[in-house]
C-alpha cells in the first residue's frame with residue numbers, strides 16, 4: 001500500500017514533487033495553526049506528518065495517530081512536539097539543523113546592528129516625515145567595536161553568530177548549559193550565565209526552549225545586565241519573560257532589545273510597542289528563500305528515508 005503523509009503547510013513545489021514521488025500527500029490549507037481535532041482526524045491512516053513550529057504535536061495527538069511513523073518538523077527547534085510521547089510510541093521525530101544556521105546567524109547580526117544603530121527608530125522617523133535637518137548629535141547609537149558579545153548557548157547557531165563577531169571587532173564570551181559540569185570543562189571563553197549577564201554589552205540568546213530555559217531571562221537576570229546593554233533573542237520567545245523585559249526597559253535597566261521571537265506568537269506584549277529602542281521582527285530568523293527551501297527539502301528527505309525503511313538524516 002502507498003504510504004501517505006500530511007503536510008500542515010504548503011512547501012516549495014520542487015520539494016513537494018519529490019515527496020509526491022514517495023507517497024500520497026494531503027495538504028492542510030485551513031486556518032493556522034492546524035487545530036488539534038483537525039490534526040487528529042487528518043492523521044488517521046497517515047504514516048508521516050510534516051509540521052512547522054506553530055503546530056502543537058501533543059501526546060494526545062500522537063496517541064490517536066496509530067499509523068504514524070515520523071514527525072518531520074520544518075524547524076531546528078522542536079519544543080512544539082512532545083518528544084517523550086513520540087519516543088514512547090516509537091514515532092521518529094526529526095528537525096532541520098545545519099541548513100538554517102547561517103541564515104539565523106545573519107539575521108541575529110541584522111538585529112544586533114539595528115538595535116545598536118537605532119535603525120527601526122530611524123526608519124520610522126524618516127517615514128513619518130519628521131526628518132528636517134542633519135544634526136551632529138542626533139540619534140546617536142552605540143559602536144560595537146571593542147565591546148563584548150555574550151552568547152547564551154554554544155550550539156551551531158551561537159557558534160555561527162560568534163564567528164562573525166571579529167568582523168565587527170567584538171570579543172565573544174559564552175555561557176553554556178554544560179560549562180562547569182563534570183562532563184564539560186569550562187573553556188577560557190566560557191563563564192557562568194551570571195558573569196555573562198554582568199559583563200556583556202550585547203547579550204544574544206541561542207539556546208533551545210526547555211523547562212530549564214523558560215524565563216531564563218527574567219527580572220533578576222535583566223537587573224544584572226549593564227544599563228548600556230542590548231538584549232537579542234532569535235531563539236524562542238518564552239526564554240525571555242516579556243513582562244520583565246518591558247519592566248526593565250521602562251526602568252532603563254538595559255538600553256535596547258531586538259526580538260524575533262515572542263512568548264505568545266504572533267501576539268506581542270502590547271507594552272513593547274511603546275519603546276522606540278525595541279526592534280521587533282515576526283520570527284524571520286531562517287527566512288531566506290535558500291534556507292526555507294533547504295529546510296523543507298531536509299524534512300521531506302527524512303520522511304522519504306523513514307517511509308523507505310531507512311534511518312532519517314536528522315533524528316532527535
Ligand code: GLV
Pocket residue numbers: 053074075076077078100235285286
Ligand atoms: C525556527 O525558529 C526554527 O526552530 O527553525
